[in-house]
Structure formats: structure tokens, C-alpha cells
Amino acid sequence: MRLWFNDANESRYFLVPGLIVLVMTLIGALLTAMVMAREWERGTFESLFVTPVRSEEILLGKTIPYFLLGLIGLLLCIVSAKYLFHVPLRGTLPVLLAASMLYVLVALGIGLLISSAVKNQLIASQLSMLATFMPALMLSGFLFDLRSMPTAIRVITFALPARYYVALLQTIFLAGNVWSVIVPNMAMLAGMVALLGLGTRAVTRKQLV
């Protein structure tokens, strides 16, 4: 009986990458969950309308600062995984960073989309919590094996970005740069970024409600 990638059967080897997924999901989604809703609630969004700023520019302006904040969180996570918990990093750092930046964008996109769609801080906070935290814990394959879930539930997990990021992190940290795992998973995340971006732009058109 041999356990590849984790000879000593250290549970923190799979727990730490899974926790990074949780932390990044929450940081990403909750940082942006309130920003658009707050502007709508306070009525400052209307003032933005009368400026020549285009809605894409508003969205970018709302994304970039939180993206940088998310990156700081990400670096803290990677450093503590490596030096505090001594999880081996068998893949390369650029691949890890690229996958994680993509995921931060997905998480920020979820927050922005919810925030622009519901335009209410109380509901936005509830929805983004619901959409991210427990699903990332229970349905991402971090704790429970995806293959053993009933088909209907497995179908739901395909819609969850956390699922792809868990596969990416577990592989990049423990197995190395296995391109046949990394490429499809990153492609899914990239597709989600595009969808979320389009969706958010559609609900933030400059118009009065």
C-alpha cells in the first residue's frame, strides 16, 4: 500500500490547499459583494451616470483594487502553506500564481454580479455567503469525493468554480505541473471569468431603476 504525493499520509497536505480555496473564495466574493449594492443604496450610482465614465470602466475600477487586495491574501496563503505548514510545492510558482489569479477573478466576479444584480447590501451579503462558503466546503471535492456523490449533485458541482480550483491546487502543490489536469481546469475558470464579466456588464447598464 503506497500513497503517492503524500507518503506519510499527512492530512494537512490536502487540507491546506483546500483551505486556500475557501479563503480565496470568501475574500474574493465578499470584498466585492457590497461595492455596487452600496452605491445603489446610497444613490451615488446615479451621480456616476452623469459622468462620461462607461459601465465597463466602472466595473474595471471596482475590480482592480480588490484584485490587488486578493493577491495580497493569496501571497499570504502560499507563504504560510509553504513555510508554516510545510506543504510541498511540486509544481512551479508561475503556474500556481496564474491559476490562483484566474480564480480570484472568478470570485470577484461572483461578488460583483450578485452586488450589481440585487442592489441591496443585506441581500447581497446573504447571497454571496450562500453562493460561496458552504458550497466551496461541501461540494468542491475538498472534503468529500465528487465521484461518490449522486449524479444530480455531481451535475451541480460542475457549475462551481471551487471544484476546478481544488483540483488545480491539489495537483500543483502535491503532484506537479500535470498539464492534462491543469489546462482543462484553467480553461473552465477562464470561461467563467468571461461569463461573469459579460453578466455583470449586462446588469450594470447605465439606466435608472
Add this chain to the structure above:
Amino acid sequence: MLESLLRIIALTRKELLAVLKDPRSRNSLLIPAIVQSLVFGYAATYDLYHVPYAVLDQDHSVASRQLLAGLDGSGVFERVADLRSAADIRTWIDRRRALLVVQINQDFEKQLQRGQSADVQVIADGRNSNTAATASSYVTAVVGAFNQRWRQDHGQPPDVLTSSDRAWYNPNLETRWNIIPGLIGTLALIQTLMLTAMSVAREREQGTFDQLLVTPFKPFEIMAGKALPSMFVGIAQATGVFLVAQLWFQIPFAGSVVTLYVGLLMFLLAAVGIGLLLSSVMATMQQAMLSALLFIMPFSLLSGLTTPVSNMPTVLQYFTAINPLMYAIDIARRVYLEGAGLSLLTPDLWPLAIIAAVTLSAASWMFGHRVT
């Protein structure tokens, strides 16, 4: 006294209206708890039902085929490939196509016939070492059954010593029996703590909190008026999950519903207390949300929902002493599985009472003393 009570009721009513009148906010509070308990109830299992595995059979003998037939017939293992060489193992595991590879060496049958021990190598994908360990324990069970049959068929003496495990209270060790009672507290905690943390912050942000302070309300009454609506919502959510557990999953319920609700009420008092205390300190909703998150995340990860508290490092075990969810999950599981009564649950109930008393009184003190 009566006037004070009327004021509390009025404020509670106003708060409930504020949250429940908007259909979107009403739906976001009541429906998700039920949907989530259904989905997670199915998702949450440490048992494996589909294990894709590959075989590297270098013996090709009757014995090796018998062993593999045992795996294939188990209903759990699904053979995805017959490998030719040891070099193939890496590709199948690396690419996550097989969770494990069973390798049978060349003279497997010969060694068995001589009555020697023969090795079966199992190579498992340790990226999720929990799943891998469970899957290999299944292999061990199949190999054990094969061993016994082989010895019987070939006139060899059976194993002298066999151990058998029995788990009390949950004889089939169903993960679901453990997770779903735990979800009652967890799902209620996440949304209620968030809701309460936002409640005062929202009034601050909209400037209506100062108006509330100049009314005849005493700080204690404001606190009660904010706490009660959140507790109603929490109880409603917990009831939703409880009904799913009873009616849909039909988890055996050994204890009494009254005991469970007494525990839940104490738990919600503590959770709402923490939320209100946060809310009383924070100035904006965004601050309230992020600070609530800072509590929700460790509370749910260090609660024993998915990993036992007794396995955590000692420092973290001390932290769990102030985690209301840890007590709530313990209460729910013990009421469900052991049928524990109130007297057995006192070690869980009094810490909850202390947390509630400290946080609620601190929150009401803050209401009176922090004017922005």
C-alpha cells in the same frame, strides 16, 4: 415593566417587517437553508461508491483473476484500465483517471500455493489522502475476503485472530447521520450571524440609529428588539433543516424534540449575541460583513462538523471553547443519535449561556455608549 415589554414587541415587529417584507430578502433567508440541507445531505459522505482503479496484473493466474473479480464484484471498484507496464501507473494516477492502481507481482499464485504470504501492491492518489485511505481500506477488506476463501479452498488453516469492529449509536457508520444533524446549527449560524451583524450597522449607515437612540427605548430594549427577530429567523431556518432531516432523509431521532429546541435556543442566543456585539462596534455594513466572516469561517471549520475536535491541536481546542457552533453540533448529534436528555447536555448548555450573557450585555452596553 409592561411598557418596556410593549416597546420590545414593537421594535421586534418593526425589525421582522424590515427583513421579511421584501420578498427577495424573505426568500434569501428561508429557502436556501432547506435547499442546502438537501444538497449537502447527499453530497456529504466519506463513504465511496465509485472508485476508478487500474490493474497491473503481472501474474495472469487463476488466483490473481479471482482477486480482481472480488474487486470488480464489490460494486464499488470500477476497473478503468489494464496496464501493461509499471511506467503506465504514473500517467493514470497523475492525470486523475484512476484513484488507485492494484499491482499483482509475477509469482503471486506460486507464493500462495507454497503457503507463503504474497504481496499485492496498492498505489493510491494521495492528493486527497482521506479518500485514498478509505479506498485502500476497501481494497484491504476485499483482499481479506479473498484470503479466507483461498485458505478454505486449498485446505490451509484459517487465520487464528480476526478482529471485528462495532460502532455504537450509528452501527453502519453513515456519514450522513453525523453531518445532517450538524447542519442544523451550521446553516442557521451562518445566516443568522450575518443578519444580526448587519442589523445595527445598516441603521448606522442609514443614519436611523441615532433616531432610535433619542426615542424612549433603553439600550437593553434596543438589544432585545434586535436579537429576537434574528432568533426567529434562526429558529425558522433550523426547523427547515430539521424537517428535511426527519421527512426526507429520515435520520433516526433517538431523543426528544423539546431537548433539541432548548439547545437550539441557547445556541441562537449565543450566536445572535456575537453578531450584535460585532454590529455594535462596526460603522458600515461592509465592515460588519467582513467581521462576521472572520468569525463564521473559524466557527464552522473548527466545530467538529467535518473533522473531529479531538484531532485538532491543543491550542485550537481551547479556541473551540468559545465556539457556540461546536456546542450546538454536539447537542444535535447527541440528541439525535444517543437520545441524550437535558441533564446529560449541561456541559454544552452552560458555556452557551455564558457566551450569550457576556455578548448580549456587552452589546447593549455598547448601544448606550457608542454614539457616532
